[in-house]
Amino acid sequence: MTKHTRIDVAEFATRRETLLAQMPENSVALIPAAKELTRSRDTEYLFCQDKDFYYLSGFHEPDALLVLVKNFGDESILFCRDKDPHQEVWHGRRVGPDAAQAEFGFDLTYTLDELEQVLPMYINGKDTLMFAQGANKEFDELVFACLNILRGGAKQGLTAPSTIVDIRDLIHEMRLIKSPAEIAIMREANVISGNAHKRAMRASKQGVFEYQLEAEILHEFAFNGARSAAYGTIVGGGENATILHYTDNEEVLMDGELVLIDAGAELAGYAADITRTFPVNGKFTKLQAKVYNLVLDAQIAAFNTIKPGSNFAIANQAANEVLTKGLYELGILSGDLDELIADKACKQYFIHGLGHWLGLDVHDVGDYQVDHDRNQLRAFEPGMVLTIEPGLYFDSEADVDEELQGVGIRIEDNILVTESGFENLTINAPKSIKEIENAMRSPKKK
Ligand SMILES: [Mn+2]
Incomplete structure (x- = not known):
């Protein structure tokens, strides 16, 4: 294990083998690492590895390339930056090809300097080339240059693959089902994130700026080993x-307002995605509490549908029914209740989807539909992780009680589908009104 991963090297090797086993005979797959991104002039954003590359390699450096060859024997090959004492003094340590081969379990490694010469030889003679066409212009050009070398070398016996297939579908299907090691990391990312939400609640009071609560969140993340957030923190x-x-x-x-925080840590590459909504002053008004509990009831109704074989439509239906009925009882929706439910009338105020896959990406990969026409929702399976995040949003013009105008409430937890149902990974972010008010009432940390 390297400092950037908590997953054993053997698991990354197994993933490569699993992918190779699904690749067509006599094929080659190319999966590039991310590049560093310029923030301004000569400064860069904190590096974020390409998640597909990371999933298959565990390798944290930019500019590398993973090549998987399926021929008589399968091979996994890494191109990476060479060791360079001068560059390393300025920009940080590099693993280098020798250590990459020894520590990461690749069959062969090369330096990036060798790419131009060596890569065409791995593509030569294959029937199928697999890569994420169009995802990265610079990489597309590199691949097309290789293909042109092969096409121009017929006299030397070179041949280019006649078929190009997008590799992403296979990788993304694998990423959708999480391993025990991945689940352990996501559980921990959730604990850190839950503590961060609690910390922000305790720091909240009238006069505090939104960015100050963000600072509390980010402090808790970084202080506990999750140096960055998985996405831009919303306060x-x-x-x-x-x-x-x-x-x-x-x-x-x-004072008197609610504040919504949507924040999750990225830990060892994996995202948490938690939303909590609480009163700035630590005490819900009666009406705020009613609407809050309605969103919470909708979330619980959705949870209770989650098990292998269920799907997002079933969970959505349960949440929509609770929200629509509740809005009707609050006098916000009027008419025939059965018709309102059938029309999903709550969507006027519940304006986004109920949830999404979660993993290395916050809006993680994996198809939501499984049939050819893409209108059949896929069934939940053990090992999938998803968010359930109902919400109600009343803008300042909404036709509701004045106290509810300009109120947004969302409650979001991270759910693992298990053999028998589900496990809520979001265990320690205060959620019930009592838990939130207690957390905000207890003596401040500082
Ligand atoms: Mn989310």
Whole structure:
């Protein structure tokens, strides 16, 4: 295990073998690492590895390339940056091809300098080339240059693959089902993230800025080994909570408002994705509590549908029924209740999907539909991890009680599908009104 992963090298090797076993005979797959991204002039964003590359290699450096060859014997080959004492003094240590081969379990490794010369030889004579066409222009050009070398070398006996297939479908199907090691990391990412939400709740009071609660969240992440958030942290007070991807986080929190925080740590590459909504001053009003409990009831109703064989439509139906009935009882929706439920009338205020796959990416890969026409939802299977995140959003113009205008409430947990049903990974982020009010009432940490 290297410092960047908590998953055994053998598991990465097994993933490569599993992928190779599904590749067509006499094929080669190319999976490039991410590049460093310039933030401004000569400074870069914190490096984030390409998740497909990472899933198959465990290798953390930019610019590398994984090559999987399926021929008489399967081979996994890594191209990576060479050791360079001068560059390493300036920009950090590099693994180098020798250590990469010894420590990461590749059959062969090369330096990037050898790429131009060696790569065409691995593609030569194969029937099928697999890579993520169109995902990366620079990489497309490299691959097409290799193909042109082969096509121009007929006299030397070179041949280019006649078929190009997108490799992503196979990798993404694998990524959808999490291994015990992955689940252990996601469980821990959830604990760290839950503690961060609790910390933000305890720091909340009138006059605090949204970015200050973000700072509490990020401190808790980093201090516990999750150096970055899995996505841009959302801290929205009052009406900002009704902007789904609000990340400005620059306004001051006011007494009487609710604040919505959507934040999750990235731990060893894996995301948590948790949302909590709580009163800035630590105490829900009666009406806030009613609407909050409605969203919570919808979440629980959705949870209770989750088991192998169920699907997002079934969970959605359960949440929609609870929300629609609750909005009707609050007098926000009117008409015939059965018709309202059939029409999913709650969607007027519950404006996004119920949830999504979660894993190395926060909106993780894997098809949601399984049939050819892509309108048959896939059934849940043990090892899938998903979010369940019902919400209600009333903008300042909404036709509701004035107290609810400019109120957004979302509650989001991370759920593992198990053999017998589900396991909620989000165990320690205060959620019931009592838990939230207790957490906010107890003596502040500082
Ligand atoms: Mn989410």
